[in-house]
Amino acid sequence: MSAQNHNQNFKLENVFSVRKRVGLVTGGGSGIGLMATQALAVNGAKVYITGRTGEKLDRVAELYSKGIPGQIIPIAADVTSKQSIQRLVNEISAKESKLHILINNAGISSLTQNTELEDPKQLQQELFKNEDSVEEWEEVMRTNVTQLFFTTTAFLPLLNKRTVEEHGWSSTVVNISSISGLVKSSQHHFAYNSSKAAAVHLTKMLAHELVTSNLKIRVNNIAPGVFPSEMTTEGSDEKQKSNIPKEKFEGKVPAGRPGKDEDMAGAILFTTSNQYLNGQTIVVDGGLFAGDWHCLDSAYTISWEYRVLTTPMLESCSSIFFGFKSPNSKTPNGTFLFLLRARQPSCRNPICVG
Numbered sequence: 001m002s003a004q005n006h007n008q009n010f011k012l013e014n015v016f017s018v019r020k021r022v023g024l025v026t027g028g029g030s031g032i033g034l035m036a037t038q039a040l041a042v043n044g045a046k047v048y049i050t051g052r053t054g055e056k057l058d059r060v061a062e063l064y065s066k067g068i069p070g071q072i073i074p075i076a077a078d079v080t081s082k083q084s085i086q087r088l089v090n091e092i093s094a095k096e097s098k099l100h101i102l103i104n105n106a107g108i109s110s111l112t113q114n115t116e117l118e119d120p121k122q123l124q125q126e127l128f129k130n131e132d133s134v135e136e137w138e139e140v141m142r143t144n145v146t147q148l149f150f151t152t153t154a155f156l157p158l159l160n161k162r163t164v165e166e167h168g169w170s171s172t173v174v175n176i177s178s179i180s181g182l183v184k185s186s187q188h189h190f191a192y193n194s195s196k197a198a199a200v201h202l203t204k205m206l207a208h209e210l211v212t213s214n215l216k217i218r219v220n221n222i223a224p225g226v227f228p229s230e231m232t233t234e235g236s237d238e239k240q241k242s243n244i245p246k247e248k249f250e251g252k253v254p255a256g257r258p259g260k261d262e263d264m265a266g267a268i269l270f271t272t273s274n275q276y277l278n279g280q281t282i283v284v285d286g287g288l289f290a291g292d293w294h295c296l297d298s299a300y301t302i303s304w305e306y307r308v309l310t311t312p313m314l315e316s317c318s319s320i321f322f323g324f325k326s327p328n329s330k331t332p333n334g335t336f337l338f339l340l341r342a343r344q345p346s347c348r349n350p351i352c353v354g
């Protein structure tokens with residue numbers, strides 16, 4: 001191959017191509033699922049979308065299918081029911097001989113609790129006796145975890161078919177988890193965060209087991225930070241889109257804003273097309289988790305010079321506990337462990353920076 005021809009491999013349309021791929025996006029009628037659907041369909045994929053509300057799916061297909069190289073095809077289904085998943089498999093199998101991309105995106109949030117209480121009786125009242133019931137936990141786990149397992153395993157033959165037929169392509173499962181499954185803080189919703197942590201681990205287990213079974217199906221997960229959706233706002237508009245004002249996240253996320261459609265589109269195209277990615281968590285959160293400085297709870301080992309970097313953060317904090325440990329066996333020479341505990345007026349969680 002000539003050097004010039006070799007260069008063609010590096011073109012965006014080759015590196016990130018999803019043209020003529022067949023995909024399924026659960027929860028494709030709003031929020032992140034709709035972003036994923038558009039990212040795939042606008043770039044030439046045929047995308048089946050599913051959710052419990054048929055009208056939402058029909059509206060998305062009607063609005064976003066026009067003038068694009070791909071297609072959007074709605075099929076209503078409830079992914080928390082094995083029978084419903086089986087019907088979905090039957091319906092798609094009747095039309096397609098293979099599935100290249102499965103995006104397990106459908107999910108729900110859980111009730112919130114006040115976790116700052118320091119009196120054991122009050123904390124017990126809040127966490128044990130309030131309306132956050134066993135059934136609520138079960139519903140969250142069923143929707144955010146159990147269905148990832150059953151939807152993925154139900155589609156294995158259809159996913160594997162393409163991999164076997166096309167050298168150089170491995171079909172792919174992308175689970176939409178969350179940074180809520182990676183942080184130590186409950187963020188006031190234990191059930192949701194537990195379910196997302198389980199989704200991250202389930203991804204790793206599925207990737208590992210499928211490799212062990214010699215199936216060339218890649219399983220990864222995207223852990224988003226905050227994106228506009230029906231879950232994170234009051235709902236969606238006539239275009240099935242939701243909005244979070246930028247100001248709401250200024251000073252709360254290193255990027256200074258919530259995620260945009262394009263941020264998620266890039267993550268979806270990368271994760272689905274990169275043939276060398278398997279068993280991984282892709283965090284797309286505007287630096288929230290990397291910085292770990294807002295509404296998250298952790299401590300860092302940092303060098304002395306870094307103190308200056310914490311100043312803007314300190315200015316925005318209403319109360320601070322500050323301490324440091326001189327070099328010990330765990331910290332390299334000349335490095336100090338700083339622990340700053342802070343509470344910001346807009347954030348009810350303790351923040352640890354530096």
Ligand SMILES: NC(=O)c1ccc[n+]([C@@H]2O[C@H](COP(=O)([O-])OP(=O)(O)OC[C@H]3O[C@@H](n4cnc5c(N)ncnc54)[C@H](OP(=O)(O)O)[C@@H]3O)[C@@H](O)[C@H]2O)c1
Pocket residue numbers: 026027028029030031032033050051052053054056077078079080105106107108143176177178179223224225226227228229230231232
């Ligand atoms: N937006 C964020 O900031 C954010 C951050 C991190 C992670 N996430 C995750 O991203 C995923 C998408 O959420 P979103 O924020 O985009 O919220 P969303 O707009 O509420 O989307 C969730 C979608 O899932 C569908 N769904 C819920 N239960 C279902 C079921 N049993 N069967 C089939 N479909 C079902 C919903 O449609 P129906 O109600 O019509 O079924 C809805 O379209 C979730 O897994 C969520 O946990 C979101």
